Amino acid sequence: MPSALRAATDSPNRIRKVGAVLVAQDGTEIASCNTFPPGVRDLDERHEGDGRFVWMEHAERHAIFNAARAGVATAGAHITSTFFPCIDCARAIVDAGIVCLDTPAPAFGDPVWGASFERSQIILEEGGVEIRVVDAGSGA
Numbered sequence: 001m002p003s004a005l006r007a008a009t010d011s012p013n014r015i016r017k018v019g020a021v022l023v024a025q026d027g028t029e030i031a032s033c034n035t036f037p038p039g040v041r042d043l044d045e046r047h048e049g050d051g052r053f054v055w056m057e058h059a060e061r062h063a064i065f066n067a068a069r070a071g072v073a074t075a076g077a078h079i080t081s082t083f084f085p086c087i088d089c090a091r092a093i094v095d096a097g098i099v100c101l102d103t104p105a106p107a108f109g110d111p112v113w114g115a116s117f118e119r120s121q122i123i124l125e126e127g128g129v130e131i132r133v134v135d136a137g138s139g140a
Contacts (some may be wrong), residue, residue, distance in 0.1 A: 094127030
C-alpha cells in the first residue's frame with residue numbers, strides 16, 4: 001500500500017487522488033494514479049462537474065495500460081489500489097488476468113460509488129480475483 005499511496009500523490013485529480021501499483025509475476029512494478037492519458041492536456045474546464053470522469057483514466061486501468069505499453073504481462077499479477085475499484089476497473093482487472101487485489105474495504109453506503117462497489121465486488125469474486133482488504137491509512 002505505501003507505493004500506491006505515493007503514486008496517488010501524482011494525481012492531478014482535484015477531488016480524489018487514487019494510486020495503484022501492479023506487480024507482475026516477474027516482480028516488475030508499475031505504479032500509476034488517476035490521471036489524464038498521455039498527451040491529453042490538463043485544462044481547468046476538464047476538472048469541472050463530471051469532467052474528471054470523462055477526461056481522466058482511473059489508476060487501476062492506467063496501471064494495466066502502462067503494463068501493456070511496456071510489454072509487461074499482467075496474467076497472474078497482483079494489484080494494490082488506494083480506493084475500491086469501480087465496475088470498469090473491476091472488469092479490466094479480471095480481463096487482465098490479475099489474481100489478487102489489495103484495497104480498502106468498499107464503502108457500500110457511499111451515495112456516489114456504493115452501487116458500483118457492490119457490482120465490482122461481484123465481478124471480481126466471480127472473475128476469480130482474491131480481494132484482500134487493507135487499511136490505506138496505515139499502509140498495512
